[in-house]
Amino acid sequence: MGNRVKAIVSYDGTLFSGYQVQPEKRTVQGELEKALARIHKGDKWKVTGSGRTDTGVHSIGQTIHFDTTLSIPAERWPNALNSLLPEDIMVREVTYVDPDFHARYDTVGKEYVYQVNNSKKKNIFKRNYMYHYPYELSLSEMKRAAVLLMGTHDYSSFSSPRTSVVDKVRTIFHVGIEKKEDEWIFRYIGTGFLYQMVRILTGTLLEVGKGKIEADIIPSIIEGKDRDLAGPTIPGNGLYLTKVFYEKQKLQEELDKLQKSM
Amino acid sequence: MGNRVKAIVSYDGTLFSGYQVQPEKRTVQGELEKALARIHKGDKWKVTGSGRTDTGVHSIGQTIHFDTTLSIPAERWPNALNSLLPEDIMVREVTYVDPDFHARYDTVGKEYVYQVNNSKKKNIFKRNYMYHYPYELSLSEMKRAAVLLMGTHDYSSFSSPRTSVVDKVRTIFHVGIEKKEDEWIFRYIGTGFLYQMVRILTGTLLEVGKGKIEADIIPSIIEGKDRDLAGPTIPGNGLYLTKVFYEKQKLQEELDKLQKSM
Numbered sequence: 358m359g360n361r362v363k364a365i366v367s368y369d370g371t372l373f374s375g376y377q378v379q380p381e382k383r384t385v386q387g388e389l390e391k392a393l394a395r396i397h398k399g400d401k402w403k404v405t406g407s408g409r410t411d412t413g414v415h416s417i418g419q420t421i422h423f424d425t426t427l428s429i430p431a432e433r434w435p436n437a438l439n440s441l442l443p444e445d446i447m448v449r450e451v452t453y454v455d456p457d458f459h460a461r462y463d464t465v466g467k468e469y470v471y472q473v474n475n476s477k478k479k480n481i482f483k484r485n486y487m488y489h490y491p492y493e494l495s496l497s498e499m500k501r502a503a504v505l506l507m508g509t510h511d512y513s514s515f516s517s518p519r520t521s522v523v524d525k526v527r528t529i530f531h532v533g534i535e536k537k538e539d540e541w542i543f544r545y546i547g548t549g550f551l552y553q554m555v556r557i558l559t560g561t562l563l564e565v566g567k568g569k570i571e572a573d574i575i576p577s578i579i580e581g582k583d584r585d586l587a588g589p590t591i592p593g594n595g596l597y598l599t600k601v602f603y604e605k606q607k608l609q610e611e612l613d614k615l616q617k618s619m
Numbered sequence: 620m621g622n623r624v625k626a627i628v629s630y631d632g633t634l635f636s637g638y639q640v641q642p643e644k645r646t647v648q649g650e651l652e653k654a655l656a657r658i659h660k661g662d663k664w665k666v667t668g669s670g671r672t673d674t675g676v677h678s679i680g681q682t683i684h685f686d687t688t689l690s691i692p693a694e695r696w697p698n699a700l701n702s703l704l705p706e707d708i709m710v711r712e713v714t715y716v717d718p719d720f721h722a723r724y725d726t727v728g729k730e731y732v733y734q735v736n737n738s739k740k741k742n743i744f745k746r747n748y749m750y751h752y753p754y755e756l757s758l759s760e761m762k763r764a765a766v767l768l769m770g771t772h773d774y775s776s777f778s779s780p781r782t783s784v785v786d787k788v789r790t791i792f793h794v795g796i797e798k799k800e801d802e803w804i805f806r807y808i809g810t811g812f813l814y815q816m817v818r819i820l821t822g823t824l825l826e827v828g829k830g831k832i833e834a835d836i837i838p839s840i841i842e843g844k845d846r847d848l849a850g851p852t853i854p855g856n857g858l859y860l861t862k863v864f865y866e867k868q869k870l871q872e873e874l875d876k877l878q879k880s881m
Contacts, residue, residue, distance in 0.1 A: 369743050415744070447743050481631050481709050482677070486744060 359426040362434065363454045365601075369445040370415045370593065371485040377409040385410075385419070385446060392441040393423060405460045407467070407601040411553070413593035415486070417449075418468065420601040422460040458603075466530070466608040468546045468600035471559040471591075476539040487540065488559075488595035494566035496536060502565040503532035505575035506558060513582040515558055516551030517590065525551055525582075530612050534562070546600075546612065553590050561588030621688040624696065625716045627863075628683055631707040632676045632855065633747040639671040647672075647681070647708060654703040655685060667722045669729070669863040673815070675855035677748070679711075680730065682863040684722040720865075728792070728870045730808045730862035733821040733853075738801040749802065750821075750857035756828035758798060764827040765794035767837035768820060775844035777820055778813030779852065787813055787844075792874055796824070808862075808874065815852050823850030 366389070374382035378390070386404055393402035407420045429437055434451035442448070474480055474487040475494060483489075509528040516525060533544040543559045561578070564570040570578075570588060578586045602608040628651070636644035640652070648666055655664035669682045691699055696713035704710070736742055736749040737756060745751075771790040778787060795806040805821050823840070826832040832840075832850060840848040864870040 367743055369746075444746055445743055447741060449740075479709060481629055481707055482748060484631075484706055 359424055360428075361422055361424050361454050361456045361458055362431075363420065363422050363452050363458060363460065364434070364438075364448050365450040366419045366421055367417045367447045367449055368415065368419065369485075370410065370413045372445060373412065375410055375412045375414070376406055376416075376419065385416075388443055388446055389421065389438075392438055393425075395441050396437060397426060407460045407464050407598075408549075410596075410598055411593045413485070414596045414598065416598040418600040419598050420460050420464075420603075422454065422458055424456075460601075463603050464549065464601055465605050466546060466548055466602040467550065467598065468544065468602075468611070469550065469555045470597045470599045471543040471545075471555055472595045472597070473541040473543070473559070473563070474539065475541055485594050488591050490563055490591075492563075492567045494541065494563065495568065496534065496566070498568070498572050499534050499562050499566040502562055502570075502572040502575050503534055505572065506532050506562075506579075510579050511582055512551055512554060512579070514578050514584055514587045515554050515561070516584070517553040517557075518584055520552040522551060527551065527554075530608075531615055532558070532562075533615060544599075544615075546608070546615070555596055556590045556593065557584075557587050559595075560591040563591070564588040621686055622690075623684055623686050623716050623718045623720055624693075625682065625684050625714050625720060625722065626696070626700075626710050627712040628681045629679045629709045629711055630677065630681065631747075632672060632674065632678070634707060635674065637672055637674045637676070638668055638678075638681065647678075650705055650708055651683065651700075654700055655687075657703050658699060659688060669722045669726050669860075670811075672858075672860055673855045675747070676858045676860065678860040680862040681860050682722050682726075682865075684716065684720055686718075722863075725865050726811065726863055727867050728808060728810055728864040729812065729860065730806065730864075730873070731812065731817045732859045732861045733805040733807075733817055734857045734859070735803040735805070735821070735825070736801065737803055747856050750853050752825055752853075754825075754829045756803065756825065757830065758796065758828070760830070760834050761796050761824050761828040764824055764832075764834040764837050765796055767834065768794050768824075768841075772841050773844055774813055774816060774841070776840050776846055776849045777816050777823070778846070779815040779819075780846055782814040784813060789813065789816075792870075793877055794820070794824075795877060806861075806877075808870070808877075817858060818852045818855065819846075819849050821857075822853040825853070826850040 368385050373385050376385045378384050378386045389404045390402050404421050404423045431451050435448045438448045472487045474489045477491050479489050507529045511525050513525045529547040531546040535542045565572050630647050638647045640646050640648045651666045652664050666683050666685045693713050697710045700710045734749045736751045739753050741751050769791045773787050774789050775787045791809040793808040797804045827834050
């Protein structure tokens, strides 16, 4: 089969029906597989991603693997693929990896960022890249809630019931909230996230910030294991898959770095 | 006929075939007229803009007028229209004006901004909002050229030959260049601009910055009155119509303010 390639891929999710291939739909995986089929002069080429992202969700860190029969140097792969990809997907970095590396099964953690535009008026130029939430927010209340969201828990209350995943226990290592003028950035690092989990976590934090949910009841929301207890599922347009970790040491370094800056 | 309304309109030009109505095409004017027809419960409603903008060109300052038979208070007009407009157009500000006010004929000046992303790598999230130009730029050379571009001249060399406009004399009061990390902002204020003029002016300044055109030859480019002498017409995606002036005093105040900050 040749060599296994690992690649980090950015995409603007606006015009995609999510990451995962679906018949008749424009998907990120579909476009990647088309480009790889062309470069290999084949009919089909298989790409494996670290996981799916939903319609409208963006990436600067999605990680994939594929096998190749070509001997292109790693540093030339990005340009070779980008010249065949549409302008809303970009391969950022390529490395050759062990033939048993697996983009999905080998993950040890992921980072997602959710961006909120908190200005009074909408900004039409940001409509696809930030969620517009014009209400006054209490940073201190949201930070109090963020701490209570971390840990190892069954996150059933924070995931869409429309999923086949049975084990809903995950570990969230970090929930960070930064404010930059009227833009807010919510950062999550965990072992993995359930379907719509980051959108529900952020939807809940915003209701805490607005005063609609009290920070103190976060533990009882988690314990209730009931989707109806948490805040709303906010849109995918503010969500970015920013990093996928494959080495525990790298994950720990990232967490240490964030710890220091807090 | 009732009252004449003046409105300032933002739009994301990405998905429009420009400002001006064209059959079978999605245009800004077309969407505005549709919304006004609906609010007036009429078949058609006429909107007059300060001028057209091309495909992909954005606005935060386009100014229009229309006549209304409704007695909606000025401060309620934006929400009334925005609820009927698509999410890539937004009415920002509405005032009632004299019945002889004309959005096109009464202009005394316009401001355009052209945004350039000068980073080595493309940023897919900015692809519709900035022109990507990855070459090293000399700010001092571009500033030297900018001064030579100002004044009252026949700007034939800086306009597309595909125009029916005969008199190509315009006055440019201000050409400003600002740098913010790897983003460059080119700001132009003038009496008016010819077809594609701001895109050609910026295309020329970039070639000066890159060292391909010498700043000193700008006067001879102007004097030559030949489109082939100037730099390329760069894409519309980096261009924004930011202000339309109807009062000489307001225009002068803006120029004084920019003068002071230089």
